[in-house]
Amino acid sequence: MSKSHGRKSRARNTSRSRGAAYAAANAGTLHQHDSGPSNKDLQPANPGGWGVEAAPDMRTASALIGACLERCGPCQQSLAAKLLDEDPIVLAVTAGSVYSLLAADSPDAGSLGSQAAQIFFRALKSSPPGDGRGMVRCVETLNREDRSDLLEDALNLWTFFGHKHAGLMRAQNTGQRSTSPFTFTVPGGDPAEADSGTVLDLSGLAHPARYGVRADMTLTGAGRVASVALVPDPESPEAGYDDLHERLAWEPYIPDGLPEQDPAWVLTVHETHGTLLGIVRLLDATLLPDNPRHWRPDAYDVILWSAAERQPVSAAWLETARRRGSALLYGPLDVTSAAPSSPSRLLSVHARCVFADRL
Secondary structure, eight states, X not given: OOHHHHHHHHHHHHHHHHOOOHHHHHTTOOOOOOSSOOHHXXXXXXXXXXXXXXXXXXXXXXXXXXXXXXXXXXXXHHHHHHHHTSOHHHHHHHHHHHHHHHHHHOTTGGGGXXXXXXXHHHHHHTSOTTOOHHHHHHHHHSOHHHHHXXXXXXXXXXXXXXXXXXXXXXXXXXXXXXXXXXXOOXXXXXXXXXXXXXXXXXXXXXXXXXXXXXXXXXXXXXEEEEEEXXXXXXXXXXXXXXXIIIISXXXXXXXXXXXXXXXXXXXXXXXXXOEEEEEEEESOGGGOOSSGGGOOOSOEEEEEEEEEEEEEOOHHHHHHHHHHSXXXXXXXXXXXXXXXXXXXXXXXXXXXXXXXXXX
């Protein structure tokens, strides 16, 4: 009996004896994660458009997406390693199916991902409808480290869509009438009734009120801290005190005080350039590990602000933020008035600072 055959036989026995799925047992996870799309859901309806005769085996990808949705760290690690060892088309379909949502929503949506994700996103946007061969060739040119980065970014998106739009997890691949590689539905719609080629509206991810930001330093009872003031966009009537207080649950600003840190709020700073990247609220604040480089927000609850261009900060601000690992966010700041904003009309939250190369 060969090593491979023996391993598969042991996996089958383990699966039968412990009730685990064969794919999970074969991957060494002993867990069954079926919260995500199934193998069939992920498979392209037209394999020829991807340069293959038969649909690729997407069982590992299905289990991995499910493990991410169910926040099973051991399975995520083992299944991700297994997927990276499989044919490049598996990663191409896994990433392409979810990145096409961003392509439909915004032509620049892929710019916040890793370098590998940006390259893949460009390949996706340049691919003719129904043709995934360019995405497969893109994955084939990536080394293992870059493939790992692409997979991580794709899983972040898959997890977000799984939490926010569960209907997209099932039976949303290309229909017979569609010329697009993927089919999606609108929020609140019944996936079974969606027409082929319907585009997903991503407005639920971006906060409806628009703000600008201003980095400064604030004196508190805990000393001088790095802070960021939110300035309402004059053309965004939703922005302001009521928005921060009612919709985002920010607390009244305490002069000279520093509220307890809220782990759900994250201010992301570029680890190399030291520029502000964005302000987000996490869907699950318990997902933050001790090492920020291993941090993956399984899903954002909301993106309050993201930088359209580099937002530089002072050296003192950056040093303070790195040392404390946090920053005070406050607002709304009225920069059109000559008089300073009254503290009684300010709200705040004590956010964690994460230094990364992308939002």
